[in-house]
Amino acid sequence: MDLSPITAALASKLYDKVADICDNLMLQVAADGVAFQDDWPYAIHLLSHFYVHDINSARFLWKSIPSSIKETQPEVTAVWKIGQQLWLRNYSGVHEAIRGFEWSQELQGFVAAFSELYTKEMFQLLVNAYSTISVEDAALFLGMSEDDATSYVLQQGWTVDYASRMLTVKKQPVVTEQKLDPRKLQQLTEYVFHLEH
Known part of the structure; x- marks a missing residue:
C-alpha cells in the first residue's frame, strides 16, 4: 500500500x-x-x-x-x-x-x-463572545497557564485589570462594504450604453 x-x-x-x-x-x-x-x-x-x-x-x-x-x-x-x-x-x-x-x-x-x-x-471565539472575561477562564479556553494566556491576549491588543484579574477584549474592526454612489452608477451605465450604441 x-x-x-x-x-x-x-x-x-x-x-x-x-x-x-x-x-x-x-x-x-x-x-x-x-x-x-x-x-x-x-x-x-x-x-x-x-x-x-x-x-x-x-x-x-x-x-x-x-x-x-x-x-x-x-x-x-x-x-x-x-x-x-x-x-x-x-x-x-x-x-x-x-x-x-x-x-x-x-x-x-x-x-x-x-x-x-x-x-x-x-x-x-472569545473575541466574538465576550467583552470581558476572567484571566482564569481565558486560560482554560486557550489551554495555557494564566500568565501565558494573559501575555498571549495582551499581544492581541487586549487589556488586563490586574486587581480584578479581568481581561477586556479588543474587538476586531468590522469591515463594512463601501456603498456605491448612485450618481457614479448612473454615469457608468450611461458610459456603457454609449459604447454599445
Whole structure:
C-alpha cells in the first residue's frame, strides 16, 4: 500500500488536505479489494478529520477501526481522546488530551499544527463572545497557564485589570462594504450604453 501521498502532504504541512488524501486512498484500497493492514495511518487519518472540523467522519472512521488496532496502538486512542473532547465541547479537555500523550515523531508536527489552529479558533471565539472575561477562564479556553494566556491576549491588543484579574477584549474592526454612489452608477451605465450604441 503506497502511503507516499499522505507522507508528502504531512512533509509539506498541507494538513488541510490530509483528510481527503486519506479518504481517497482508503476508498481506492477498498475498491481494489485489498484488506487493510495494520500499517494504515489511523492516528493521522483521525486527526486529519479533526483538523478540518469533520467530527462525524472521524466518528465513522473510529467505529471502523479494528479493536485490535485500538488495543495495540495507543496513539490512535490518544487522538480519539482529542475528538471526544471536541465532541463534548470541553475546550480545556482538548488541550489536556493534546498535552497528555507523548506523540510519535511522525505525528508531532501535525499535532502541534492542530493545537495552534485550535488555540487561534478558541481566541476568535472569545473575541466574538465576550467583552470581558476572567484571566482564569481565558486560560482554560486557550489551554495555557494564566500568565501565558494573559501575555498571549495582551499581544492581541487586549487589556488586563490586574486587581480584578479581568481581561477586556479588543474587538476586531468590522469591515463594512463601501456603498456605491448612485450618481457614479448612473454615469457608468450611461458610459456603457454609449459604447454599445
